[in-house]
Amino acid sequence: MIISMAYPGRYMRLFYIVLVSLLIFDFAFYPFAAHAQSRRTARQTEEKSERPSPRPFTTSVPEETEKEVTPPVEIKSIGKAAYxxxxxxxxxxVGPGDVFAVVINRNEEIETFxxxxxxxxxxxxxxxxxxxxAFLSLTEANQAIQTAITKRFHQLDISISLARLRTFPINVVGEVHMPGAVDVEGVEQASQLITKAGGLIDDFNRKGSSRNIQIMRLDENGQWHNTERRIDLELWNRTGxxxxxxxxxxGEQIVVPVARSDSIYITGAVQYSGSYEFAPGDRVSDLIVLGNGLRAHSPPKRAHLLRLSDDGEWRPIDIDxxxxLAGDxxxxxTLQAGDKLYVIGETKWxxxxxxxxxxxxxxxxxxxxLKELLQRAELTSEASVVQASLIRKVNFEEQTIEDDPALNRLLGIPRSQRTDAEEALIALKTQQLSGRLPIDFVALMAGDEQHxxxxxDGDVVRIPRFVPSVRVTGAVISPANIPYDAALTVGGYIDLAGGFNTRAKEKDIIIVEGNTGxxxxxxxxxxxxxxxxxVVPTRATVPGQGYRITREVIAMLGSIASLVFTIVLINREL
Incomplete structure (x- = not known):
């Protein structure tokens, strides 16, 4: 073996030449790769420095030292709902940092501390x-205090009450911009804590649920368990x-899941027709509330609920x-995912x-x-014709999502596995199904009778206030609403938003038109x-990842070649 290595044959010489060539290639191109890597690292560092740092996730309990007691919060006022x-x-x-007031009535004088x-x-x-x-409810804490005082003092009239509240951490995790621990100052609602965590994520391809937010509780064994309470910000916005x-x-935490892809729908004689995220336990009355209630000028008495049966047919159910509304x-x-409610009105508006x-x-x-209606309503000087829209209710008996096989197939694909083109097609088709018609109001007001x-019956024309801005979102350094400038193109607005980030699909840019959607x-x-x-879509992998893997493989082969070459030289010396 030693002799064969000392005097390599033709194939061995060829093998050595290939390995040495790889080694030379690695050393020759390494400076270029290192320079490219440093540029990518600098850009990523710059991007991270511009983002707000999320608070670290924590479930730790303060240690038993007096210096770690959270100071109480001066609560000037507590709303009636919180109280x-x-x-x-x-x-x-109750926990470390809370302060109780003690009042002792000694007949002749009253002592407080x-x-x-x-x-x-x-x-x-x-x-x-x-x-x-510690960690007793206020009722249990008051009972424990009264019991301890009564055992020591029988004749004194002593009253105990909670005087000042402490600050304690609550974890807000999931689909929020800054997941982690946020401070609860005494008594706060879930929506306030979600806002402190940066709010719900609502990006082009990622959205946090607003109706199925969970509240978890830490048990005595340190395990998180679901509670019976659920956060539904949509119903809260409607009802308060x-x-x-x-x-x-x-001891509780908020978990914001990804928004469900299945929805429930309402149209007809309600204030706001549309689709809403489905939440288990929803009832017909909840869907009416999500639609902001029935139209007051002609309250309807009947509705049709369309439900998909096991045989794939839509079955109407009459609703009284x-x-x-009387609570029957x-x-x-109880609704199912995909149910559609059509509220029948008697007067056409x-x-x-x-x-x-x-x-x-x-x-x-x-x-x-349409133009006659606009003339009767009379546009104001601040009306934005460019952003105006016409919303038409969907007749679920004639047109449903399941009537479109392509859309039905795309909705069956998990959100994480859809391409940007498929997401854009879903957005376009659902916009059309929800009733927004592609009317060019600018051409209409200029005399184009085609529009x-x-x-x-039930058409809604929405004329927003003119907002001279363009929204840039997706894979850019600083997503923002940028003031409109007629001289700028798509590239100019992206530059004002900081340019593309390292994961941008620069050739797949999408414009969502403000007037048609x-x-x-x-x-x-x-x-x-x-x-x-x-909208700038995000690519699944970071640019240059394949090249880095190739360079590392070449470097490894070069090291092997160096080792073999060294052994050959040693054998020749021997």
Whole structure:
């Protein structure tokens, strides 16, 4: 073996030449690769420096030292909802940092003093000793304090009350911009804590749920468990009821999942037709609330609920709305994902909203056209014709999502596995199904009769206030709304947003038109109008990753070649 290595044959010499060539290639191109890597690292560092740093995730409990007691918060006022839900109900969780007020009535004089909860979780009363109250409810803590004092003093009239509240951490994790621990200052609702965590993520290809937010609780064994409480920000925005936006207690955390892809739909004689994220347990009354209620000028009494049966057919179910609104559980059916509710109105109306002199309902008549309606409503000087839209209710009995096989197939693909083109197609098709018609209001007001369409019962015309800006979002350094400049193209707005980041798909830019809602492919030279949105998709892998792997393999082979070459030289010396 030693002899064969000392005097290599033709094939061995060829093998050595290849390995040495790889070694030379590695050393020759390494400076270029290192330079490219340093440039990418510098860009990534710059991007990270411009982002707000998320607070670290923590579930730690303060150690038993007095210096780590969180100072109490001076609460100047607590709303009635917070007081009733947390303090008056006795559900507040007592912990280190809370301060209790003690009032002693000695007949001739009244003595008052404050007693803080120490780091050990105990209240230290003079002549009584420590009373452990850590992580008890306020009701349980008051009982423990009264029991300890009564054993020591029988004749004195002593009252105890919570005087000042502490600050404690709550974890907000999941689909928020800055997941981690946020401070609860006394008593705060879930929506306030989500806002502190940067708000829900609502990007082009990623969205946090607003209706299925979970509240988890830490048990005695350090394990997180679901509670019966659920956060539903959509219903809370409609009703203002604290049950949909609860107050958080110490030992709980908020988990924001990805928004569900299945929805429930409502249209007809309601204030806001559309689709809404499905939440298990939804009922017909909840869907009516999500639609902002029935139209007040002609309250309907009937509705049709369309439900997909096991055999793939849509089955209508008659709904008695008077019984639903009266709270009849038999009429107020539990909904399923994909259900569609059509509320039947008796009087036909069309609606104009936004920057007009006479907003509101207009009685519908056959032959009414869009331009005539706008003339009757009279646009104001601040109306944005470019961003105006016409929303038409969907007749679920004639057109459903399941009627479109291509859309149905795309919706069956997990969100993480869809391409940008598939996401854009889903957005376009669902916009069309939800009723937004691609009307060019600028051409309409200029006299183009092609866009002066016949209106239908329930049509809604929305005229927003003119906002001279263009939204740039997606894979750019600094997503933002940028003031409109007629001289700028897509490339100019992207430059003002900091340029592409390292994961941008620079050739797959999409413009979402402000006046029609249509998503169209664009280039850096494409024209942009006020109200448009520029979306830069994100690529799945970082550019240069394949080259780095190739370079590392070549470096490894070069090292092997060096080792073999050294052995050959040693053998020759021998």
């Amino acid at each position: 009733d839900a947390v303090i008056r109900s006795g559900r507040y969780i 404050e007693v803080p909860v120490g780091a050990s979780g105990s209240l230290l009363f003079p002549s009584v000793g420590p009373v452990s109250v 009821k604290a049950q949909y936006n609860p107050f958080l207690l110490d 709305l008077s019984r639903v 559980p038999e009429a107020n059916l 069309v609606y104009v909203e936004g920057e007009v002199k006479f907003p509101g309902p207009f009685r519908f008549k056959e032959g009414l056209r 002066n369409i016949l209106l239908q 249509n998503a169209i492919n664009a280039t850096l030279e494409s024209i942009v109008r006020p109200g448009d949105a520029i």
